[in-house]
Amino acid sequence: MIWFAKNLITYERPRRVIVLHRLAGGEACCLDLLYSFLPHLKDVQVEAVTVADDEVLVKARTRGVEASCRACGVPSSRVHSRYRRQLRDLACAGRPLQVELEVRRFFCVNGSCESETFAEQVPGLTQWHQHRTPLLRGLLETVALALAGRAGSRLAAALGVTASKDTLIRLIRALPDPEIKQVTVLGVDDFAKRRGHSYATILIDMGSRRPIDVLDGRTGEVLAQWLRERPGVEVICRDRAGGYAEGAREGAPEATQIADRWHLWNNLCVAVENTVRAHRADLREPEPEHQALVEEPAPMPVQLESLTAIRTRERHAAVHTLIAEGKNHTQICQILGLTDKTIRKFRSATTAEELINGPRHSIRQIDQHAPYLHQRWNEGVHDAAQLHAEITARGYGGSKRSVRRFVLPLRPYQQVADLPAPPPTVREATRWITSDPDHLTTDEATKLAQLKARSARLTSLAGYVADFAQMMTNRTGTQHLEGWLTDIETGDFPALHSLARGIRRDQNAVTNGLTSAHSSGAVEGNVCRIKHLKRQMFGRANLDLLRKRVLLSH
Template sequence: METLYPLPGCRVDRVAHGSAAGVVLGVRMEGTGARCPSCQTSSTAVHGRYVRRPADLPAAGRVVQIELRVRRFCCRNPECSRRTFAERPVRLLAAQARRTRRLATAQCAVAITAGAEAGARLLKPLAMPTSPDTLLRLIRRAPLPSPSPARVLGLDDWALRKGRTYGSILVDLEAHCVRDVLPDRSTPTVSAWLRQHPGVEVIARERSTEYARAAVLGAPEAQQVADRWHLLLNGRQMMERWMTSAHPRLRALPVVPSADTPPARRHTSFSRTHAEAHAREESRSRRVAAYEAVRLRHLVGEPLLRISRTLGLARGTVRKYAAAEVFPERAARVPRPSILDPYLEYLTRRQVAGCENACELWREIRAQGFRGTSRQVHRWLQVRRTARPRSGARGYPGGNWWSKGTRPDALSSPKQLAWLCVKKPSELTPAETATLARIEQDEEASRVVALTRRFCELVRSRGVSQRARPTRSCRPFEAWLGEARTCGVRAVETFAEGLEQDGDAVRAALTSPWSNAQAEGQITKLKLLKRQMYGRANFDLLRRRVLLTV
């Protein structure tokens, strides 16, 4: 029995069946005496006995309870304040514990991995039942891993409450583990941690000015490396800001013919009722009013954050409105597939030939297998008519009709266009290539797209080499930086000025093998742990789970 179920410092006297299909082990301490915990005097004089009933690890899927007979001895030292003391199975049980040390270790491991609520549900069928509150206490009592010096550190932020409360995570990039989690991302907090943990030689970080100042104050000798993913992100954001301001001008450019583009492709959904059109107009009027308010406040020098709080708008919306010279219209969404799509080419040919009778067109495509109603053909035709119908303009958007012109082809949103500009040219589809060719007909757009592509290529093909000299590797970047700062486009010049201010970290990103990718992965695991606790864990508990999770 001792071999299969060892009990350190104890001997099993009996095995019995308990309640609820459990097992009861009758156990007593080995030895004839014990030492007084106060004066360390040995004693063999037994004063009395009592029974402790702690829980232990299960056996063959059955709950195990120990009945430990504990002896109480008399202290023979007359100068000791104790008169009696009990023997303590310190290797098996903690003082006043209701579970063995190994059971507490197993329950704590489950709690760290699955959380308190889920861990309590999991431990019940494993024959180690306990409450969620007990698991929380076990997590808080678990000793944290001893810190080890980190030479290469990854620094990034994470959201405790998105948009309001943010913390910082520090990752040892060589050991692939989290070093610490901080409650905020401010310069004093991060710099104080760096001063308390000397020896950091490289800090890979995002492009936050708070982290840049914290690294200078806390570890002035460390080399800062800007994260390459964030450099690409900043390039796309710069492109999106410029696209937002230039989008009205780019939408007026003609479509570049492409053999891969279907001639009868739908760019907008079929028109809807007057009520929906009126609701869209009211929504647009509210957006225009917000745009004008933002522009007015921005032109007088009011900070964007204050504008956001005063008007109750998102910071991204305020930033977009402030950068747009004219009101940024919403880009047309690509409609979902319709049962009318297979017949659009035929309908277009018939409409160009002069047939503008919706019922007649519907009867013709119904003979070809169309199963829809004539209403769908009416919606398709009403924005393509070249003459007023006999029944008047009722049912047409705004009471108007298109005379002899054609509806302009829709252009992707500024965000989608920015994504196309930062993608590798080899990964673009023929339709995306045609879209970029369309906007590159504008001279300024052609320059901005070319500069953005060159920057993304520099970041991607950095040619990292431990033996390469940084000055030689950064020559293409210096040439791009000089051209971008004098290109005449405000968005690009501002972006280049920001890169120059963080120049050492950006140049290190182009010549160093370190990046912040590991920190992003650790943040993903942190988010998983936070969601396991239903987002209700306080910072202390979340930090412990992150540091204790292997």
């Protein structure tokens, strides 16, 4: 124990007493050292410090002669009583630190005050109705905002502080919301509280790139109400959602709306994929004029359409029949028993062909070695065991039976045709068309050139994509968007016609997005951060707790 007395300061341990320092005048250098390490104790008189294996206890008392009433602010020096407060403080060298502080209760000398007595407070050390010092509370709030409940409790224990997960969550909920200052450029986007069921809206100050508010719901009225209460927004960066467009027009009619370029490019990529799918016959190379078969094999049976394709055609027909009968979106969902997203997909498709990817062939492991097997068969190697040994050396991990089944249809022939290269998939062709040519490999660039050489429609589609990419990169939407839309509308691509109609409905915002330097990049980054926070809390928190962490965890 370290005693601060008038004559001597000692550190008492079993069987050993260590003299630390003698006092010099009215103050001791040991006290100065203590106050240097614990500056929030400088306004109290430290009487003793007890060091144990599992805790450090500091006994102190207040120094002031008088204190001000909490209710009326009138100072008083009439002491009513004294009592001791137990305060938890930041850990000291890994040990929990507790301050036992003797404080006084004063009489209020103001006769008109409703409080007869009040307790004195020490700035930086005590707070009303708190058993923790402000430093410890600040630490726990920081831990709670970073890690939330269970993980935060484990980290606090490692720091020498005991706090349950419920305590940390209560601390987060007790924090005040940050002040919303004047916002000139506002970013808006939605995120899922529970995907497919409920959503919320996040608002970003694009100047500071920080979230300023989280709203429950993603309707236009929610955004419009917020904008009416906080005028002064000049620019609104948003996605292509019609609800936010309408809310921005109602709440801030003078503000400039900017459609995000990434969403525009994503909409174009979806339209390109649908177009490639509608013309997927162009992905195959034309059949050679002469087959290398010595004898003609028996004709292959006609492959029937898959059950998935049949079901897709039936649902597409049913949805559009109900639309023709005047049913609204909700009624169609209820009648067919399908989800909102599924019905929207069928409504947006002009024909069922846009939703059918064609027959799906399972890719067997042996198919990767089929060209080599055909080559060896033409060289006169017809023994399945030998062929199996050769392709096993090339990385094949299947059985001999699979090789025997593969060569069985080849038995009637001495020579077979070389296998053509498999055609690219719809998504592969879409990626080649929508990628920067400098980012394609040599093989991919060659395949794309071959694809464009044998398909005038895909060549025209690639030209539309290249023009839009150049317009988006060079920010020349004001000069070139109208001409690009006109070319699209006069073309023969229904999926691009749908894209053009959507852009026409929001053409001013799209033009601004393809011209202005503003974008929704900061908004999308914060949405990704929200997803991380949701995973930390395992979806068990309400929106109020998630909102606090989003706004305060920067």
